[in-house]
Amino acid sequence: MNLDIFKKGIRLLLDHAVKTPTALMCSEEDPSHCHRHHLIGVYLTRNGIDVLHIRGDGNIVKDQQLSKLSGDPSTLQQHNLF
Numbered sequence: 001m002n003l004d005i006f007k008k009g010i011r012l013l014l015d016h017a018v019k020t021p022t023a024l025m026c027s028e029e030d031p032s033h034c035h036r037h038h039l040i041g042v043y044l045t046r047n048g049i050d051v052l053h054i055r056g057d058g059n060i061v062k063d064q065q066l067s068k069l070s071g072d073p074s075t076l077q078q079h080n081l082f
Contacts, residue, residue, distance in 0.1 A: 010043065029056040032066045 016022055028034040031041070031053035041051045041063050051063035 006039075006043075010040070013040075014049075031055075031061070031063075037063070037066070 013022065013024075024036050024040065026034045026036050031037045034041075037051075037053070041053075044051050045063045053061045053063065053066070055061055
């Protein structure tokens with residue numbers, strides 16, 4: 001991964017987020033299995049930015065809570081968006 005391009009993307013995301021509420025979407029029900037969480041969410045959290053995940057049941061989970069939640073990979077669902 002090109003770190004300069006990644007950091008430029010993060011900067012664009014943060015610049016947008018200070019102007020208006022911002023969401024990155026994924027169809028993974030379990031955010032601990034989402035590549036956006038592993039790339040973007042972890043980076044933002046480590047840099048003091050709150051990251052929230054909307055679960056399939058409507059509950060909101062802070063990124064820091066993901067490691068405390070048990071997720072059996074055999075029960076993962078990817079929702080059909082179309």
